[in-house]
Amino acid sequence: MEVGTEVNSILPLLAVMVSAAVVPILASSRSANVREAWTFVAAFGKVGIVLAMLPHVLRGDKLSFEIAPVFPGVSLAFRVDAMGELFALVSSFLWIVTSAYSIGYMRGLKEHGQTRYYSYFALAMSSTMGVAFSANLLTLYVFYELLSFATYPLVTHHQDEEGRSAGRRYLTYIVGGSIGLVLPAMLVCYGSSQTLDFTPGGILANSGLSRFELGLLLFMFVFGFAKAAIMPFHSWLPAAMVAPTPVSALLHAVAVVKVGVFSILRVLGWVFGVALLGNVELGWLVGFVASGTIIGASLVALTQDGLKRMLAYSTIGQLSYIILAGTLNSGFAWKGALLHIAMHALGKITLFFCAGAIYVATKKERISEMGGIGRRMPLTMSVFLVGALCVIGLPPTGGFISKWFLCLGSLEIGQIWPVVVLLTSSVLSAAYLIPVVYKGFFGTGPDIQGEGMKEAPVWCLVPMTVSAAGCIASFFFPGLFLGLAEIIVRG
């Protein structure tokens, strides 16, 4: 996997810090416009820095930066490879979109505590970048934990009873998992191989651990990174839907949950190594759990009436696609996994934006109340359709491409069952997403009829159109993502 050279560069640190640096300004600004302007400065700055790293990464170089040595053989350090760059690119770009959307949503609903909201959002983005660029497991763990705590005030934004119980569940699963499972697993890794640096081929390859011990470690990591919401450690995610919709959109469809998946991919590919997983026949175990999650979550999604909760269950299923693919020893599957990080992000954020727009315009959260809403909010519903296609995996959206590679991957290694799981899940996603669109355009609702068109504020509409356009554009021009995925898979 390693071609190209190591380049020392401060860019990764800057990309991480740019959003944390504006937090004092955000927190102390008196005018809302100034505050949002600074958010955009940080968001564009972040994308700028991430883009500045892109040419290096595409050349196959790695940008590294050491913050501080903390233990013998382990430092807090960044090392940008193609996978980190891909994730950083997607999440930093979508942060701009979400910031714009936040203005429409938060002002439209006259939410309280917006200063706190923007500040913690910026902190959460810093932590996400930190995870993306981590050079070793310890650094990843540091930023993973920071992200957990930075997101807590966002999940519990409404400061009510519901928020309290969602916050409790959130911390119990996520911090409980990271301290209770990941921390000891990390220690065992360090103890058996004296390093935590991500190594292509895995740091545990020559550790001499028995198959049972490896299996135990693997499950401690996979379940411990509870942000990936693998069943049965998933129930924090639907609960976290009490957060304002932009939080659900960016954090609970892109940043936070993908950080979980990203961490697991790092563990599968760079701590264990796909070859080792295959040799000791452990990969399929994780794949089995992931498949169960895919089907289970899709079935639960069918039964949901709350639109955001349904999307949350859909996310749980889609995240496990990536984990399932990560366990397969196939270049195509890994390509599909990496692409799916980007494609699902675009599709799901679009769907959440729509859910939020409907809420801002009509205060409706339940699918059963949304009959006929497409006639009132035609743009929103059309955008919803695009997002839905992307999540189901149909052309002309990017979701099709990632799913295509996932299926190719399992065929490449002669496995049929992953294909069956993926296709079943696609059918199920269609079954829960398409009716929303259908009823929206052709159904009737009690108090929607007789009113004219009334869309959400323009600050909501533009961002969701942009992300929907992204879904389509990534179908026709997947070159950049494919290129990055290619670099990871090569070698």
Added chain:
Amino acid sequence: MTSHLPALVVTVPLLTAFAAFAAGWLRPKLCFPVGLTGLGITAISSIWLLAEVLEAGTVTYELGRWPAPWGIVYVVDRLNGVVLAAISLCAFIQWISSRASVKSQFSDRIGAFYGLELLFVTGVMGITVTGDAFNLYVLLEIASITAYALIAMGGGRAPLSSLNYVFMGTIGACFYLLGVGYLYIMTGSLNMADLASILRGMRSSQAILVAFVIIIVGVWLKMGFFPLHGWLPNAYTHAPWPATTLIAPLMTKVMAYVMMRLVLFLFGPEYSFGVLGLKDVVVWWASLAVVAGSVIALSQKDLKRMITCIILIEIAYMVGGTFLGNRSGTTGAIFHLVNDVFMTLCVFLAVSSLAFRQRELDMDTMEGLFSEMPFTMGALVTGALSIVGVPPTCGFFSKWLLLKGALEAGHYEFMVALILSSLVCLVLFFRVFEAAYFDHGERSHGHHRMREAPLGMVVPLLVVAIGIVALGLMSGEVISSIIEPALPRGVL
């Protein structure tokens, strides 16, 4: 001048204490600046001393030029050098921060209170710096008696709690003295280095075994190690705030240092871990103590009492880490000691600021504290995360080493206890944060006005909070250049 540094770190607070007493009679206003200067000099000297030790190795100072082993010597190596620096800094910061609350609570007895505080600092600095087993006892009594007095200065149930502490503390000190007596009878020496070399030839002696056991039990009693902790929660909870914020971070930690000094240097790792064969039992016991401390802390309703009970958990970490007997465990225990001085200081100072603004610290009256006192709460969150062990705060890194030591030693029960207690601390603190963050009843956002504690409290608190993170980021440097070389050779 620099050759007198080991004596200065004790004599400066001692002389300042008398100056503060005097100022209390003549000009109470001068008490604060006098003590500030004294503690400032002490802190600077300690840091200077640490730098000297890092550069030139162990510093020995003969009091009155009486050579060892007849005279009393002060010996500073890396281990107590770093402890000295930590506790003198802690005392200095606490001094600044407690000004407002001392003024409001002890306006009539300001000289007495400040004088006692400085004497207490004299005692703990002396305990840390001395290389003489009997001199340690004397200084221990200075620190303890001033602590009793400081605690008793609080109203209500404070005198009773202090009396309880007097009984228990005296028993502990007597145990220690008795053990030192045994050692003196067997060896004819009180100098620690001298004792260590003589004891090396007396490994099989039953009398030495008895001495070891009663000394350690005495020290554990003073540390508040479960189940000898009975005095601690009441004493620290009922003490007046400015006394608690000084005693809580220092006293138990200094006693933990004494334990490490005795176990690792005076008796030596071969004896303590090898010959005795007690180390596994102690680690098991420490694991039990961690769990017991967690349960006790969970059952508390009062915030001050809760953070007091967390000390029980931290102390058990240090005992367990020391007795793991391997490099990681011992390094972790020493590093945790240093970290815990600042973590405890941070949490206690933060809660004392809350208490300063708001007399009652009930869970019901805490609503809106994040908007009202954002900086104090921010520091409390930082301290809490460090106690839970969330990186990049320093508490994570020492806990990591402790866990690693436990893993290497095969003491999985200690690992489980450590992780369990981390999660318990998370619950403990988030209960508080929830009470402060969420609304009770009707939605009432925005009616909370900011009313931070005075700057004199907030600034030192923020310095400590930032320090906790900085110490965490510097942990690699601190461990490799100070703590690892501080270990005796016998620790593998």
